[in-house]
Amino acid sequence: MPRVRIEVSYLKGVEDPEAVTILKNLRDLGYDNVKEVRITKAYDLLIPGKNYRKVATEIAEKLMVNPVIHHMELKILDEGKKIHSGK
Amino acid sequence: MTKVKRSIPVNRRIKIIGRSPKDLMGISDSLSLGLNLDEMTQLREYFSSIGRDPSEIELQAMGQAWSEHCCYKSSKFYLKKYFSGIKRDYVRLAMEDDAGVVDFDSDHVYVLKMESHNHPSAVEPYGGAATGVGGIIRDVLCMGAQPVALLDSLYFGIPGGPQNGPLSQKFITGRIVAGVRDYGNRLGIPNVSGSVYFNECYNHNPLVNAGCVGIARRDDIVRSRISKTGDILILAGGRTGRDGIHGVNFASKDLDIQRNENIRSVQLGNPIIEEPLIHAILDIVEEKLVDGMKDLGGGGLSSSVGEMCFSGGTGAEVLLDKVLLKDESMEPWEIWISESQERMLLAVDSKNLQRISEIFNSWDIEFSVIGKVIQGQVMNIYYKGELILDLPLSFLTSGPVYCRHYTMRERNEATVEYPPEPSDYNSALRDVLSSIQVGSRWPVVRQYDFTVRGSTVVKPFSGTSTEQTHSDATIIKPLENSMKGLSLTSGSNPLLCHLDPYAGTLNVLCEAYRNILATGSMPHSIVDCLNFGNPENSHAMGDFVESVEAISYFCRKMELPVVSGNVSLYNDSGGSTIFPTPTIMMVGLIPDVSKAVKTPFRNKGDSIYLIGKDEFNINGSVYSQLRGVSGTAVPIPDLQELSEISILVMKGAEDGLFESLHDISEGGFITAICEMAFGNMIGFSVDLSEMKHGRTAFKLFSEMGNRFIAAVRPENEEKFTKLFGKIARKIGITGGKRAVVHDLAMTVIDLDIEDLKMSWNSALKDVI
Numbered sequence: 080m081p082r083v084r085i086e087v088s089y090l091k092g093v094e095d096p097e098a099v100t101i102l103k104n105l106r107d108l109g110y111d112n113v114k115e116v117r118i119t120k121a122y123d124l125l126i127p128g129k130n131y132r133k134v135a136t137e138i139a140e141k142l143m144v145n146p147v148i149h150h151m152e153l154k155i156l157d158e159g160k161k162i163h164s165g166k
Numbered sequence: 167m168t169k170v171k172r173s174i175p176v177n178r179r180i181k182i183i184g185r186s187p188k189d190l191m192g193i194s195d196s197l198s199l200g201l202n203l204d205e206m207t208q209l210r211e212y213f214s215s216i217g218r219d220p221s222e223i224e225l226q227a228m229g230q231a232w233s234e235h236c237c238y239k240s241s242k243f244y245l246k247k248y249f250s251g252i253k254r255d256y257v258r259l260a261m262e263d264d265a266g267v268v269d270f271d272s273d274h275v276y277v278l279k280m281e282s283h284n285h286p287s288a289v290e291p292y293g294g295a296a297t298g299v300g301g302i303i304r305d306v307l308c309m310g311a312q313p314v315a316l317l318d319s320l321y322f323g324i325p326g327g328p329q330n331g332p333l334s335q336k337f338i339t340g341r342i343v344a345g346v347r348d349y350g351n352r353l354g355i356p357n358v359s360g361s362v363y364f365n366e367c368y369n370h371n372p373l374v375n376a377g378c379v380g381i382a383r384r385d386d387i388v389r390s391r392i393s394k395t396g397d398i399l400i401l402a403g404g405r406t407g408r409d410g411i412h413g414v415n416f417a418s419k420d421l422d423i424q425r426n427e428n429i430r431s432v433q434l435g436n437p438i439i440e441e442p443l444i445h446a447i448l449d450i451v452e453e454k455l456v457d458g459m460k461d462l463g464g465g466g467l468s469s470s471v472g473e474m475c476f477s478g479g480t481g482a483e484v485l486l487d488k489v490l491l492k493d494e495s496m497e498p499w500e501i502w503i504s505e506s507q508e509r510m511l512l513a514v515d516s517k518n519l520q521r522i523s524e525i526f527n528s529w530d531i532e533f534s535v536i537g538k539v540i541q542g543q544v545m546n547i548y549y550k551g552e553l554i555l556d557l558p559l560s561f562l563t564s565g566p567v568y569c570r571h572y573t574m575r576e577r578n579e580a581t582v583e584y585p586p587e588p589s590d591y592n593s594a595l596r597d598v599l600s601s602i603q604v605g606s607r608w609p610v611v612r613q614y615d616f617t618v619r620g621s622t623v624v625k626p627f628s629g630t631s632t633e634q635t636h637s638d639a640t641i642i643k644p645l646e647n648s649m650k651g652l653s654l655t656s657g658s659n660p661l662l663c664h665l666d667p668y669a670g671t672l673n674v675l676c677e678a679y680r681n682i683l684a685t686g687s688m689p690h691s692i693v694d695c696l697n698f699g700n701p702e703n704s705h706a707m708g709d710f711v712e713s714v715e716a717i718s719y720f721c722r723k724m725e726l727p728v729v730s731g732n733v734s735l736y737n738d739s740g741g742s743t744i745f746p747t748p749t750i751m752m753v754g755l756i757p758d759v760s761k762a763v764k765t766p767f768r769n770k771g772d773s774i775y776l777i778g779k780d781e782f783n784i785n786g787s788v789y790s791q792l793r794g795v796s797g798t799a800v801p802i803p804d805l806q807e808l809s810e811i812s813i814l815v816m817k818g819a820e821d822g823l824f825e826s827l828h829d830i831s832e833g834g835f836i837t838a839i840c841e842m843a844f845g846n847m848i849g850f851s852v853d854l855s856e857m858k859h860g861r862t863a864f865k866l867f868s869e870m871g872n873r874f875i876a877a878v879r880p881e882n883e884e885k886f887t888k889l890f891g892k893i894a895r896k897i898g899i900t901g902g903k904r905a906v907v908h909d910l911a912m913t914v915i916d917l918d919i920e921d922l923k924m925s926w927n928s929a930l931k932d933v934i
Binding site for chain 2: 092142
């Protein structure tokens with residue numbers, strides 16, 4: 080059964096408050112050489128049937144991604160292969 | 167000709183003097199100024215008169231200042247016409263600063279405001295809604311008040327309705343609720359009251375109206391103005407970035423969600439900065455270190471510095487290099503108009519700088535001194551040693567005023583054919599209770615922390631811990647050592663306002679008034695948040711004017727002040743416009759919160775009374791929507807009756823005569839009484855024969871009139887009937903586990919309360 084990973088990250092230019100807070104805390108802990116933190120959310124879905132690519136894309140577009148701020152990538156985990164990418 | 171004192175470097179000037187109309191519009195478009203030809207021509211004439219061309223930052227500043235969002239150019243004329251002169255002596259500040267200030271007791275005031283964040287939420291629902299909450303909190307904070315409660319009125323498209331650009335309705339609804347939830351919960355400010363409404367007119371134009379109430383000592387109130395020359399200007403909190411550039415211009419035109427420019431207007435909000443910022447600001451206020459304060463919202467520094475100095479009769483000198491930036495490559499005009507969140511502007515005496523910096527440092531808040539207050543109403547901005555903006559504030563902040571053409575509705579009073587009575591009232595009732603308009607709001611409300619701070623006395627839901635029902639209004643007890651409470655409600659009825667903006671708005675106001683009364687509190691002040699379509703369309707403008715007229719009439723009659731407000735126009739996109747949506751936030755006072763009255767039935771064997779005269783009109787009701795009837799006449803509510811009832815209800819509450827009390831609104835009489843049953847799962851048996859003559863369906867489902875349902879203990883009945891006289895009629899008794907309704911010796915409804923509650927609970931299951 081294919082395991083599909085939907086990866087969602089912010090587009091360049093969109094400030095991610097969580098990443099900003101982590102970076103600030105790293106500085107407070109003395110890691111001054113860390114220049115940037117970027118966060119990507121990964122959703123792993125187990126989708127039976129042949130339609131898994133379509134279903135995963137649909138789920139991502141309906142519920143997880145706003146193309147105004149997000150970048151999204153779909154990966155088939157078992158094959159480790161990128162099958163679709165887009166804003 | 168006015169002589170220029172210093173000169174803007176020639177290489178920074180943009181040539182507009184002598185340019186053709188086509189060129190002027192080309193400049194407005196290419197710089198995203200959002201100004202029309204008339205406004206660009208006014209700018210050209212002005213710069214001709216001072217004998218030089220403007221710099222880019224000057225044009226950008228004018229674009230911000232003259233946007234609908236900042237200067238209310240379409241609404242100002244009418245707001246002034248209808249709202250001036252509504253005054254009460256207990257109001258400290260109304261329609262002047264960032265929020266209204268009203269007396270709470272002899273030492274304290276409460277501060278309140280509501281604002282829309284519609285366009286940002288349509289493009290990025292989570293960030294838009296979250297920053298709406300963040301912004302409204304800062305509006306209350308900048309008056310020197312501790313924010314104590316949040317309210318939110320949300321208007322969504324139909325579940326399963328068409329996509330709004332790339333976004334599904336479920337995404338929009340879910341993410342807006344999440345944004346409101348996360349910002350408030352992370353700050354620890356309870357979200358206690360509000361409303362959720364669905365209609366297809368919001369498919370492409372979801373509305374987010376966020377309100378906030380704060381409490382302050384009367385002498386701690388800080389004005390949003392600077393009158394002391396020589397004060398320094400401090401910018402504190404979040405850094406300034408490219409996020410949220412041109413937000414106000416974008417909010418001042420019809421929305422096109424697909425355009426790439428929207429990305430620059432998106433702000434995600436960072437509550438982790440705002441939380442310590444609130445503490446730091448309140449410490450500074452308590453030590454009386456600040457002379458003037460304003461939050462940065464739409465228009466950024468440009469509008470905050472300008473408005474603060476203009477209203478205080480001073481000017482400002484700003485060094486843009488001193489502003490702390492997220493990105494060092496920002497252009498000066500970007501710094502000046504950025505709408506980055508979590509920022510506050512403070513005007514302070516320089517002798518207080520040392521102590522202020524200690525306080526900010528102890529809360530880990532970044533800040534910098536960005537300029538000083540100068541004599542004369544002028545704005546001077548320097549960047550890297552060069553003067554880049556030099557404008558008189560009277561020109562920069564006053565803005566054009568349009569007395570836009572409007573068309574009043576033509577009333578069509580023709581009677582419509584009502585459908586025959588339903589064959590089965592039981593299923594009609596189930597349909598109404600399980601409709602998205604009436605059903606339980608628990609799936610939304612439970613996401614909000616409504617008890618943090620420990621001062622929520624009447625929660626948005628009341629009843630037992632496992633069985634709860636909607637409260638009419640929420641009550642908070644803002645001060646530790648006082649039993650006095652604030653009751654809060656907000657909402658609208660867009661369909662009624664669509665049928666008749668004047669009568670509809672009056673009904674919205676009456677419902678808010680009844681909600682406050684039903685908790686045993688007396689209405690005290692109003693904030694309006696007016697969401698309408700494109701003001702250049704005379705019909706949309708007519709709806710706006712009628713709605714404002716209704717608010718003005720109501721406030722004069724009921725002697726209630728409008729203390730602050732917000733106007734959001736241009737809510738048109740996807741080829742549709744919204745229904746006129748005046749959200750009314752109302753605040754009431756209750757002398758002793760322990761005497762608060764709640765919705766649910768509490769005992770078996772209580773007598774049920776109906777208060778107020780019957781008004782059978784189902785136009786715009788949930789029942790008629792479900793049956794597909796569309797009569798348009800909306801009755802004007804009887805304000806005299808409401809006034810009389812309010813005196814009796816307050817006396818009854820003070821004497822402890824009510825076991826429970828609930829007003830009749832959406833879903834009609836039967837919905838109201840079922841909601842009373844749901845709190846403690848106590849049934850009822852009532853007879854509608856006591857109502858005035860009419861169809862049974864009208865008796866059950868009409869939403870009109872100033873009606874309340876009260877439950878009274880038998881031992882209090884004598885006192886109760888003596889107090890209310892003919893205004894109240896006994897219609898039944900509480901008890902059992904069933905909802906039983908008779909009309910003229912016929913049993914019209916007989917259902918298990920459990921069954922009805924399941925229908926009511928199921929309404930939003932596919933929505934969120």
